[in-house]
Amino acid sequence: MYGFLIAVGVLLLMSIIWMVYRIQTLVSVVKGSDKKIASGSNKINALMFVLFLVGATILMFWYSIKEFDNYQLPIASEHGEVTDRLFWITMAVTGVVFLITHVLLFWFPYKYQYDEKRKAAFYPDNNKLEVIWTIVPAIALTVLVIGGWKAWSDITAPAPENSHVVEILGYQFAWEVRYPGMDNTLGEHDYRLTSATNVSGVDFTDKNSLDDFTSPVVVIPKGEPVLFKIRARDVLHSVFAPHMRLKMDAVPGMPTRFWFTATKTTDEMRRETGNDEFVYEIACTEICGRGHNAMRKEIRVVEPEEFRKWMADQKPYIVNNPALVSDLPEELKELAEITISEYK
Template identity: 55%
Template structure:
């Protein structure tokens, strides 16, 4: 089978080669090689016009047809500002794109070779060159200043009333940690990581005692929220698409971004008409085979629902009382408040039991 295909391919090539030879001989007889530009020249000139018209038509069609999918609905305070920057830029570059292509593709048609004509000797024109240096410079300055304003705003320190939590990337999922009632995330240490304490929470820090690790992100609408971003193995990147935020997760270097969500998940479901709408986080820095599946969900609640959700969350220690052995003596009593009621009755047994398991 393969050999037949192989022989077939060779035969095709040979036939092709012979056709080519015949064609070029015909051309020689016709004398097309002695002419500087023949019929092909006109064909190519016309093709540029056709390419222009068809191309612009397709450009218009796909631009209109894809409108439903453009930048997913912005759901943060700064989101519309970024979108605004984007669309302003896009409109300007579309004008330049269409304008330059009108010239670039009509000139070949208009000035195709004619034996009788001589090209215009036009080596330079300082006025013209000055104009088209200065105009792009001005337009770009305006765009840069607009971008600078939005960029400074988006990257400014989070306002004092913000809430924060931690999102940590690993191959291949995102892990979350909220600070608990004290509002402060406890310390962490990568050497303390194990199969359960996947973030290496350091229980010698009293702020860590009430930290909890939920399965999905909940944030309240209208309140600035800061994502403290870490990675525990390779680079990842948190892309919160609808909130127009993105930041790499870098092992050894904590990063962050903040935004103020403006639409709850329920709002978005109503707005998009999609009853299953979910805010999703994607990983946008290649991190290995599972890169494409590194997804997390964000639920944006009304503040009261968020408060209710917080109430239902149980601290890491309460779910994994074994770790109380890591808590130093002076914090033990504080830690015991986290434990479920029956466990508290005899925390020392727990510690002993945990020790024996180890």
């Protein structure tokens, strides 16, 4: 019944609009305004541009200022400070250009709207002007690029020797975290070894993998470099830690990496934001299928001492699941059993 009423209402509304449209067409024909080069609407359109300019500018500034704390995520990494500074410098430069060009673009239509008594200026070119507005943007862009290039080179430079290594493996639809253990060296992996109990496909015939362990949360120390070694085992994923200003694709068959230094512990950030629930997160930003929006992993940043203590408390894969090493060759098995007994 409601559907029917709505349909009737829509039909009525459309027929009214239709009649208004026909009437105004006929009126304009009678008045002969359709013969004029520029009708009265010209003035209205010209005015609309100015109104739009004023209205949109107010709206933009109001919302940008009001919402600043919402969209500007707190920064928690060293390079994040740099890239954010670049972001806001670029925002300032482009913002000025944005405003100036738009003021001109919307003010000219008002100022130079059609007037049959006036003739437009015949002004086909001016080489000096052209050269100026080729060179000025070129210089501005060069400055911006050089800033970006320096930052980019630093960020993508090889990780410091003392970095804490964490392997992050993306798969449909979760992240698996692997720590190298006390030797700070990840064991080899082979995708063919993947199974329900060996999510990362760790190769336990490699001695380095015996102390490798996993963790439901990425725990990292504050103020010390951390190297994410990133892998994927099925389709593309992308590790995105928004507060760390960190993003790197996870590619099957091609390990990638991203190193950074966290600057604030989770607890510090909780105090700073006044949000007791605050957590650092990892999300996936490369479309990967049904659960693309559900690949969440938490990062916990702690003080270095706490991190060391936490590391020492962790139990390797093989301790939690000795079956993983049950069919190793004899001498390795012995080594594995020693490791297991050490942790018991």
